[in-house]
Amino acid sequence: MTRLLALLCTAAGLTHAFTAPRSSLVAARAGTQPTRTTQLAAAPDDEPELFGGYTAKQRMREEIESPFRKVRLIFFGASTGSALLALYFSILNVAKAATGFSNDIPLDEAVSSTAINVVAVLACAAITWNDYQAGEKNLERIAQGGRLAKLVVSPATAPTKRRTLTEYRRGNRVAICVGGEQYVQTLARSLSADQRADENTLAAQIDAVDLVVVPALVDASGAVNDAGACWRSTTADEGDRNFDLERSANVIAFPRGAQAWETYLKQELETARSQGFDPVEKGLVIVVKKNGRVLRRLTGQPPWSSLVGTMEVADGSKFGMPGDDERYMAKALKGDGAL
Incomplete structure (x- = not known):
């Protein structure tokens, strides 16, 4: 008898173990058919940090x-x-x-x-x-x-749109131009006005090498302010002919999310100051390659002529980016009038 009871208990346990779990039935309103609900666990947006502050x-x-x-x-x-x-x-x-x-x-x-x-x-x-x-x-x-990679910007042509710098990978290079109000406005004039005898085509040249310019407005404390408002408040100085911010709008994007930008720029600003440069007054340029890595860091206003002229070779994309050959070939055919 004891063996029989033990056998029955074991069989009941196995039956319960191999029985599928029941779904919960929830009735939305009285008189409606109950609906099955499935609970999904949401994954965290960011991986938790481990010891030492690194994931x-x-x-x-x-x-x-x-x-x-x-x-x-x-x-x-x-x-x-x-x-x-x-x-x-x-x-x-x-x-x-x-x-x-x-x-x-x-x-x-x-x-x-x-x-x-x-x-x-x-x-x-x-x-x-x-x-x-x-x-x-x-x-x-x-x-x-x-x-x-997690920094967020909004294109000047679409202020409500948000894009992370990760989304620019493979398609665009990024030049982050960091400085004070005077620096940002000088940058705006250099891209949006004819300052020489001929027409200013810098914006078109920058666009041709897939470069996006991100002006970042900082103060002496390292706080990141509204670069878009500073950019739009820029007025023409003496010698700035045909000044129009729309001329450079296609290659400009403004920082969004000041805290994340301050966290990233803190180390860059400290490094510049340790080398005897004032990044607020003189400015700092961080050029990011298409693979998301920093190509170079410069002080002052960007040297557009040398920067644009050597960009394809300097970051190695012309020789080492898979899929670029077809894109360059398409550009060449388009320039020859084949398309």
Whole structure:
């Protein structure tokens, strides 16, 4: 009888285990058919940060770029500990030899052993520390690149539209021009007015190399202000003929989300100041390649002639971007009147 009861209990448990879960039935109103509801768990927008302020993906990318860094850290870290232990015993041997203990190694041999262990400790510790610091700098560079990709802008021709810089990858390069009010307005005049004897075609040249210009208005504290309002309030100076902001509107986009921009630009501004430049007064230009990486950093107003003329070769897109050959060929055919 006991065996029969145990068998029945086991069978009931297995039946319950292999029974599909019931869906909850919810009636919206009285007299209507009940509807099945399915609960979906929403994934978080951003990956949670791990220790040290970096995400798992960022750490994984750093490991891919430097696959043997952890091995070196473990090896030289353990070597440092081993050298410290040996140094401890060698110091004891020196103390014993100096006080005249019998059956111990000679004093000169103990001193030389101590010196060797000191050198080993310093060398292994220096290698471990330098490798660790290099890894931290690499992680910060990767994190900074992630912040750059998440920055949001709105094209001047579509103020209500929002685009992240990630959306410009493969299609456009980006030139972030950071500076104070005077800097931004000078940039606006250089792109929207005839300042030389001939017609200003900078906007067309910039568009031809798939470059988007993002003026970022900052103050001395590093706060990012409304660059769009500053840009639109620009007026023509003496010598600015045919000034019209619409002439450059197709290649201009304005920053959106001041906090994210301030977080990204904080490090860039600090680096510029540490090198003796005033980024608010003189300005800072950050050129981003089509693959999303920073090509170069410049101070002052952008050197459009050299920048535009060498852009295709400078960022390597003409030689290393898959799919560009067809696009360049289409441009050439269009220029020849074939299309």
